[in-house]
Amino acid sequence: xxxxxxxxxxxxxxxxxxxVTRLARRLRxxxxxxxxxxxxxxxxxxxxxxxxxxxxxxxxERVKPPTMTAAVNRLVADGLLARHVDExxxxxxxxxxxxxxxxxxxxxxxRKTAELxxxxxxxxxxxxxxxxxxxxxxxxxxxxxxxx
Numbered sequence: 531x532x533x534x535x536x537x538x539x540x541x542x543x544x545x546x547x548x549x550v551t552r553l554a555r556r557l558r559x560x561x562x563x564x565x566x567x568x569x570x571x572x573x574x575x576x577x578x579x580x581x582x583x584x585x586x587x588x589x590x591e592r593v594k595p596p597t598m599t600a601a602v603n604r605l606v607a608d609g610l611l612a613r614h615v616d617e618x619x620x621x622x623x624x625x626x627x628x629x630x631x632x633x634x635x636x637x638x639x640x641r642k643t644a645e646l647x648x649x650x651x652x653x654x655x656x657x658x659x660x661x662x663x664x665x666x667x668x669x670x671x672x673x674x675x676x677x678x
Contacts (some may be wrong), residue, residue: 560645563638565610568593569601570638573610573631581614581624610634 558567565573575590576582582590588598602625605611610631616622627635628663648656 557558557642557645560641561638563634563641565605565608565634565638568597569610570635571603571645572601573605573627573635575604576611577627577632577635580599581626583616583622587625605631 561567561570563570572587572591575587579590584598584602585595587602588595591598593601602611606625608614608630609628611625612628614624614626616624650661653661
């Protein structure tokens with residue numbers, strides 16, 4: 531498309547969805563850390579939110595509780611998360627990230643960032659500036675509530 535052509539929201543949405551999906555797939559391929567995307571996402575949420583109950587974690591990740599339980603069981607078995615009984619209500623079990631889990635996330639993020647840096651170096655300075663501006667717009671897009 532040229533700068534003077536009109537882009538409909540539908541066309542832009544289709545192209546943006548495809549580009550973001552392809553980029554996410556490429557970055558997942560760089561992970562190389564031995565955890566599934568569901569497990570990595572859960573681990574990152576626990577890191578961000580602190581100790582969290584499994585039901586709350588499943589809700590945050592928008593997956594069914596049995597799916598989250600399976601992912602957490604694997605993360606606990608791998609030493610990436612630890613279970614802790616809530617002191618105020620012993621019926622509640624929370625999971626917290628371990629130092630090993632933090633290192634795995636850091637290694638995963640580093641690999642993905644390095645892949646993006648490698649790809650960005652191949653772009654022109656103008657294209658990099660355009661992407662820099664696009665990140666601001668994407669952040670603003672993500673801050674919108676659904677339906678706005």
